[in-house]
Amino acid sequence: xxxxxxxxxxxxxxxxxxxxxxxxxxxxxxxxxxxxxxxxxxxxxxxxxxxxxxxxxxxxxxxxxxxxxxxxxxxxxxxxxxxxxxxxxxxxxxxxxxxxxxxxxxxxxxxxxxxxxxxxxxxxxxxxxxxxxxxxxxxxxxxxxxxxxxxxxxxxxxxxxxxxxxxxxxxxxxxxxxxxxxxxxxxxxxxxxxxxxxxxxxxxxxxxxxxxxxxxxxxxxxxxxxxxxxxxxxxxxxxxxxxxxxxxxxxxxxxxxxxxxxxxxxxxxxxxxxxxxxxxxxxxxxxxxxxxxxxxxxxxxxxxxxxxxxxxxxxxxxxxxxxxxxxxxxxxxxxxxxxxxxxxxxxxxxxxxxxxxxxxxxxxxxxxxxxxxxxxxxxxxxxxx
Numbered sequence: 001x002x003x004x005x006x007x008x009x010x011x012x013x014x015x016x017x018x019x020x021x022x023x024x025x026x027x028x029x030x031x032x033x034x035x036x037x038x039x040x041x042x043x044x045x046x047x048x049x050x051x052x053x054x055x056x057x058x059x060x061x062x063x064x065x066x067x068x069x070x071x072x073x074x075x076x077x078x079x080x081x082x083x084x085x086x087x088x089x090x091x092x093x094x095x096x097x098x099x100x101x102x103x104x105x106x107x108x109x110x111x112x113x114x115x116x117x118x119x120x121x122x123x124x125x126x127x128x129x130x131x132x133x134x135x136x137x138x139x140x141x142x143x144x145x146x147x148x149x150x151x152x153x154x155x156x157x158x159x160x161x162x163x164x165x166x167x168x169x170x171x172x173x174x175x176x177x178x179x180x181x182x183x184x185x186x187x188x189x190x191x192x193x194x195x196x197x198x199x200x201x202x203x204x205x206x207x208x209x210x211x212x213x214x215x216x217x218x219x220x221x222x223x224x225x226x227x228x229x230x231x232x233x234x235x236x237x238x239x240x241x242x243x244x245x246x247x248x249x250x251x252x253x254x255x256x257x258x259x260x261x262x263x264x265x266x267x268x269x270x271x272x273x274x275x276x277x278x279x280x281x282x283x284x285x286x287x288x289x290x291x292x293x294x295x296x297x298x299x300x301x302x303x304x305x306x307x308x309x310x311x312x313x314x315x316x317x318x319x320x321x322x323x324x325x326x327x328x329x330x331x332x333x334x335x336x337x338x339x340x341x342x343x344x345x346x347x348x349x350x351x352x353x354x355x356x357x358x359x360x361x362x363x364x365x366x367x368x369x370x371x372x373x374x375x376x377x378x379x380x381x382x383x384x385x
Contacts (some may be wrong), residue, residue, distance in 0.1 A: 002297065050122070059121030089211070095253070107238075132163070157221055164216055165215060172191070174190045199223045200220070200224050202220075203218030209362055252307075256307060261363070262300050268357055299337065303334050325378075
């Protein structure tokens with residue numbers, strides 16, 4: 001719908017074929033009725049993860065020697081767009097694929113990769129990352145979770161919250177302090193496999209104002225003992241660096257999901273105003289409607305051009321933290337503006353839950369908070385000036 005040509009790096013046969021395949025999968029398994037059912041039950045069906053694995057949608061960027069497709073961020077973009085255009089972003093494949101899996105294939109030892117990555121590709125394993133705590137959101141160095149070495153094990157004690165995939169996750173990358181006196185240099189990452197440990201508890205599914213189908217939960221670690229070989233990378237004190245290195249891509253994941261919602265909102269709304277009539281003519285014929293949509297499309301077009309640019313930088317390993325923060329800040333703020341305007345153009349029907357724009361309105365609000373709030377994005381940008 002937006003008049004933005006695919007960048008050359010996306011307009012290649014392999015990516016176009018993959019896009020068609022992904023689209024067919026979500027046509028089959030992410031209908032409007034299904035996504036509404038996911039919202040009602042608070043999670044996507046666990047079996048759907050295995051079906052996604054069978055269809056080749058999981059671990060697309062995982063190297064081939066560990067069972068993956070050996071793809072790159074372009075493949076992740078395809079999945080994010082196809083999910084977003086269908087209002088199915090609650091199926092957190094992008095978190096699994098493009099946020100958590102990179103910690104494993106980038107930092108794990110060879111033995112760890114062989115042990116953990118194949119299951120993430122088949123869907124037998126669902127991935128999550130546990131950073132946020134009740135008293136430590138954007139301030140990661142303020143986390144209270146600790147991991148104490150005890151012979152050939154670590155004892156992890158603490159609490160994490162707002163954890164996506166929290167209900168189904170069977171492999172969780174957990175940030176914990178191994179040296180409380182060392183600040184960021186005292187943070188390490190551990191892989192916790194809930195089914196193989198004692199003392200791990202999942203809290204209730206958290207009730208949210210939107211994104212109800214994304215299973216978000218509290219996690220409790222009560223003297224959870226994990227083998228020393230579950231220390232990611234095999235060395236203490238590297239966790240904060242790992243987190244900082246991967247956050248730019250995580251912010252691009254959020255930006256792309258926001259971009260997909262923007263496109264979906266505009267598509268639904270333009271179709272609606274061209275059909276709906278008031279005072280004897282279609283809503284689209286009113287100059288106010290035309291001006292409002294023109295403004296939205298102009299902003300969306302600028303956002304799409306910028307995110308394509310940032311994606312090219314990411315693929316070339318040139319995307320810095322400040323630019324990634326700009327992408328998340330700008331696109332999620334524009335997302336909020338456009339979705340709000342689109343709902344207004346629906347009139348009273350926009351406020352009805354049966355219309356997709358109502359879901360988008362609820363879902364969009366979280367994008368400016370998780371993965372780093374808009375205010376944190378501005379701080380990161382300011383530091384680069």
